Amino acid sequence: MSQAGAPVLALTCGEPAGIGPELAVMLAADGAPPARVVAVGDPALLAERAAMIGREVQVQALAPGEPPPAARQGVLPVWPVALRAPSRPGELDIANACHVLETLDVALHACRSGQAAGMVTAPLHKGVILDAGHAGFTGHTEYLRDACGVDEVVMMLATDRALHAREAWGQGDAALRVALATTHLPLREVADAITGPRLRRLLHILHADLHRWFGVVAPRIAVCGLNPHAGEGGHLGREELDVIIPALEALRAEGLDLDGPLPADTLFTPRHLEGVDAVLAMYHDQGLPVLKYAGFGRAANITLGLPLVRTSVDHGTALDLAGRGVADPGSLSVAVALAADMARRGCAA
Structure with missing residues (x-):
């Protein structure tokens, strides 16, 4: 699960019309994170957003569960989850609600199977998921609680x-x-x-x-x-x-x-x-x-x-900022660093 002490973290890209995909791109472009981060999302969307915001990032699609290489600046490994419909920045589409939930399920499976030491989540849009027919959905926290079977x-x-x-x-x-x-x-x-x-x-x-x-x-x-x-x-x-x-x-x-x-x-x-x-x-x-x-x-x-590490950003989807390259990746960087620390401490316990 690790290389040179760096744990593998699954990073779900969140609402595709929001800033989540470009935050994942920025994380890879701005420097090697303190973990082997694998984005969970659509590789074509990530490559498109990288070009849109002017970041030189190599999007590297992996096979499901394939271990990522050592973290390198400018390289973003991805466990692919295909969009259900094309996505444009700032334009919500309920067709992609299932895509968002599938990214969570892929990250959960990776944590449970030992392919990842923890998961980090970019923001999703609760309204879109509810409007798509997923009644009772209230957010990441409750979804992960129910998926993990904890009270x-x-x-x-x-x-x-x-x-x-x-x-x-x-x-x-x-x-x-x-x-x-x-x-x-x-x-x-x-x-x-x-x-x-x-x-x-x-x-x-x-x-x-x-x-x-x-x-x-x-x-x-x-x-x-x-x-x-x-x-x-x-x-x-x-x-x-x-x-x-x-x-x-x-x-x-x-x-x-x-x-x-x-x-x-x-x-x-x-x-x-x-x-x-x-x-x-x-x-x-x-x-x-x-x-x-x-x-x-x-x-x-x-x-x-939870029986696993999960951290997230402290903000929402910021639809008005999506696709412009002006979103602040600071909270995502903190979430990744925290998840890496928690994963190391949990393994040492």
């Missing part, structure tokens, strides 16, 4: 300065790991989705995987309240009193180091983040705006709780 996963984003153990990245100042108790839910459904058993499962996964993948020996986790001012003693909602506090007390009795529930509007300050290895936010837009303000384009998305 629970945790979506966590981390800035580039927070990719290692606490001792390596210091405190505060844009060094953040933010995990989510709920992911892609309408806001009115969030409170009902936050239960004591769910919080206990999520915090067990977060605690275990901070140790497994990031080398944090004794993780310290800060937990947001759901309501303003963390409920203010029940005057602004009872979820903290009835659900969150009992769950945290039960986990502390098991030995987990947990702070909270804390008001989200003050938790994300240097004083409260000092010595904290991760924050658990109750919902998507409670924690991620803070993280993306601190490190947008320099952060990666990680799925914890």
